[in-house]
Amino acid sequence: MKNTYQANEKGYYGDFGGAYIPEMLYPNVEELRTTYLEIMNEPSFKEEFQQLLKDYVGRPSPLYFAKRLSEKHNTKIYLKREDLNHTGAHKVNNTIGQILVAKKLGKNRIIAETGAGQHGVATATVCALMGIECIVYMGEIDIKRQAPNVARMKMLGAEVRPAMSGSKTLKDATNEAIRDWINNPVDTHYIIGSAIGPHPYPDMVTRFQSVISEEIKWQLQEKEGRENPDYVVACIGGGSNAAGTYYHFLDNPDVGIIAVEAAGKGVHSGESAATSQLGKEGIIHGCKTLLMQTDDGQITEPYSISAGLDYPGVGPLHSHLYKTGRGEFFSVTDDDAMTAGLELAQLEGIIPAIETSHALAIFNDKKFAPDDVVVISLSGRGDKDLNTYIDYFKL
Amino acid sequence: MNRIHQKLEEDKKLLSIYFTAGYPSLHDTEKVIQDLEKNGVDMIEIGLPFSDPLADGPTIQDSSTAALKNGMTTKLLFEQLENIRESVTIPLIIMGYFNPMMQYGIEAFCAKCKEIGIDGLIIPDLPVAEYHEHYQETFEKYGLINVFLITPQTSEERIRFIDSVSNGFIYMVSSASVTGATSGFGNEQESYFERIANMNLKAPQIVGFGIKDAQTFQQSTKTAKGAIIGSAFIKHLTHNGVDSIEDFVKEIR
Numbered sequence: 001m002k003n004t005y006q007a008n009e010k011g012y013y014g015d016f017g018g019a020y021i022p023e024m025l026y027p028n029v030e031e032l033r034t035t036y037l038e039i040m041n042e043p044s045f046k047e048e049f050q051q052l053l054k055d056y057v058g059r060p061s062p063l064y065f066a067k068r069l070s071e072k073h074n075t076k077i078y079l080k081r082e083d084l085n086h087t088g089a090h091k092v093n094n095t096i097g098q099i100l101v102a103k104k105l106g107k108n109r110i111i112a113e114t115g116a117g118q119h120g121v122a123t124a125t126v127c128a129l130m131g132i133e134c135i136v137y138m139g140e141i142d143i144k145r146q147a148p149n150v151a152r153m154k155m156l157g158a159e160v161r162p163a164m165s166g167s168k169t170l171k172d173a174t175n176e177a178i179r180d181w182i183n184n185p186v187d188t189h190y191i192i193g194s195a196i197g198p199h200p201y202p203d204m205v206t207r208f209q210s211v212i213s214e215e216i217k218w219q220l221q222e223k224e225g226r227e228n229p230d231y232v233v234a235c236i237g238g239g240s241n242a243a244g245t246y247y248h249f250l251d252n253p254d255v256g257i258i259a260v261e262a263a264g265k266g267v268h269s270g271e272s273a274a275t276s277q278l279g280k281e282g283i284i285h286g287c288k289t290l291l292m293q294t295d296d297g298q299i300t301e302p303y304s305i306s307a308g309l310d311y312p313g314v315g316p317l318h319s320h321l322y323k324t325g326r327g328e329f330f331s332v333t334d335d336d337a338m339t340a341g342l343e344l345a346q347l348e349g350i351i352p353a354i355e356t357s358h359a360l361a362i363f364n365d366k367k368f369a370p371d372d373v374v375v376i377s378l379s380g381r382g383d384k385d386l387n388t389y390i391d392y393f394k395l
Numbered sequence: 396m397n398r399i400h401q402k403l404e405e406d407k408k409l410l411s412i413y414f415t416a417g418y419p420s421l422h423d424t425e426k427v428i429q430d431l432e433k434n435g436v437d438m439i440e441i442g443l444p445f446s447d448p449l450a451d452g453p454t455i456q457d458s459s460t461a462a463l464k465n466g467m468t469t470k471l472l473f474e475q476l477e478n479i480r481e482s483v484t485i486p487l488i489i490m491g492y493f494n495p496m497m498q499y500g501i502e503a504f505c506a507k508c509k510e511i512g513i514d515g516l517i518i519p520d521l522p523v524a525e526y527h528e529h530y531q532e533t534f535e536k537y538g539l540i541n542v543f544l545i546t547p548q549t550s551e552e553r554i555r556f557i558d559s560v561s562n563g564f565i566y567m568v569s570s571a572s573v574t575g576a577t578s579g580f581g582n583e584q585e586s587y588f589e590r591i592a593n594m595n596l597k598a599p600q601i602v603g604f605g606i607k608d609a610q611t612f613q614q615s616t617k618t619a620k621g622a623i624i625g626s627a628f629i630k631h632l633t634h635n636g637v638d639s640i641e642d643f644v645k646e647i648r
Contacts, residue, residue, distance in 0.1 A: 022450040022544065023546055024546050026522070026548075026549070026553070027549070027550070074538075165456045166446060166447065171447060175447055179452070179573045182450065182571065182572065202437060280498070284447070284494070286520070292492070296468040296470070297495035297496070298445065298463060301496070
């Protein structure tokens with residue numbers, strides 16, 4: 001049988017996905033599973049979603065030919081400028097979509113998890129837009145590390161609740177959000193920020209983010225006279241920007257798919273977030289996927305200089321891309337990512353998010369032909385990371 | 396005959412206690428089980444600790460984190476329980492999340508349970524459909540009873556389906572909450588308990604979540620066959636140590 005990269009009706013991508021949830025979550029997740037496609041296909045939904053992406057988010061985001069970067073690496077590099085979206089990253093594509101779904105389902109309370117705070121800000125933003133109560137769970141340690149984003153969420157009217165359990169970071173914030181949903185089964189919608197979680201979340205988030213690859217196709221047609229690049233490149237934590245960047249190219253084998261994970265201080269240094277290299281099949285946050293864990297099945301804490309890539313799992317679509325060989329996976333260290341971020345700033349006048357800097361470091365590991373068209377998802381802007389850049393480069 | 400079936404046939408309301416293996420100290424597991432039986436507890440859920448127990452409230456989370464820090468593992472739990480059937484006759488159930496069991500290997504895990512004399516499993520994040528399709532055969536091959544949860548939000552149709560695949564009892568979650576909620580039971584719970592009782596399910600129901608004392612035990616077992624106490628017992632262990640188990644059980648009935 002031909003490989004397909006779409007989730008089946010049970011939410012499986014090959015061996016990965018599904019919905020491993022406690023019974024307490026079943027009614028909520030089942031309601032979503034049985035309605036999300038229908039809701040997303042309603043003309044009135046599509047119209048409102050498109051309108052908000054255009055007028056509020058500022059889409060389409062430009063597909064920018066990076067001339068000097070291309071010269072440096074002797075290939076044709078296009079940057080998909082998700083950093084120019086409202087709130088500064090791709091995250092808002094998904095939160096706009098999900099807040100509209102939540103409204104259709106009659107929910108009046110939103111919860112979300114956040115690590116670095118980007119998804120929390122994107123969620124707080126759409127909740128303010130719609131006048132809906134918003135509670136964001138964030139690890140106690142991350143709250144201290146990401147004070148500006150905490151302030152942004154508060155300014156947008158959201159309540160930020162510290163996750164104090166376990167390692168007090170993203171995975172624990174996700175646990176807390178899930179517990180909140182168990183405790184509030186009727187009025188609440190949980191906006192998951194990445195292509196993770198129980199089915200239908202990975203597929204729903206991927207579809208909302210797929211606006212990225214949809215635009216790439218027509219934009220590339222305009223610029224190069226062809227819809228399909230030779231390669232699409234994206235960084236992967238949970239994998240929502242990557243899923244959106246790959247989506248319309250998944251079934252076209254002529255388009256190479258490249259995923260860049262965070263190697264931290266080195267894949268085997270003990271301080272890494274390179275899930276495809278270090279992970280084993282298991283269950284995390286309701287989905288079967290590759291995840292970093294001990295031999296005993298306890299989930300371990302990943303490390304990356306980038307707070308958006310240090311998730312111990314990876315979305316089930318990406319586990320499937322890895323296992324089938326459809327995607328080529330690379331791991332980039334903190335040092336190489338930081339250098340690539342600085343290079344983009346100085347060659348193109350764009351300061352990228354450190355997550356994105358990992359994707360930009362691909363040129364150390366892979367050589368492209370001079371006439372290859374390589375599209376890189378510039379998933380976010382670097383304002384939020386300025387302190388990390390300052391400390392690292394002693395600016 | 397499985398010990399759980401025997402126990403369910405007894406003409407009494409069953410008191411079942413959950414505790415986290417390897418807590419408060421790594422090697423308390425065996426003593427806690429023995430003392431619970433000695434003091435008249437009917438059934439025990441042995442908690443296999445997990446790093447990310449997403450259906451549990453702070454008490455069980457903290458005891459799990461502490462147990463893991465103490466050095467608890469699946470392999471060690473099986474070692475601790477190796478000779479448990481020499482001293483304990485009541486039903487023993489392992490309750491834990493699916494990932495540690497998957498990593499041990501489902502077939503190997505079930506085989507080990509049978510070898511030791513474990514009677515059943517409760518795995519909150521293994522959904523009934525997934526179990527039915529992929530794991531039921533293995534569990535049954537090793538004589539293990541798998542216990543499913545229902546909640547106040549579970550539809551009647553789904554309760555009927557869960558009843559049809561249940562071969563022991565149904566774990567009736569008292570209210571929409573994680574474990575360890577402490578607000579007591581009101582009218583909402585009573586009408587839910589009654590609604591389930593009137594369904595005449597084939598599997599008896601044992602209530603869990605929010606049971607902490609004699610009053611909540613009596614309320615929840617008015618219609619149900621028994622009740623499970625978890626967080627309240629763990630709190631008791633935390634504050635009074637493992638030598639005070641008798642005091643806790645006497646308070647309940």
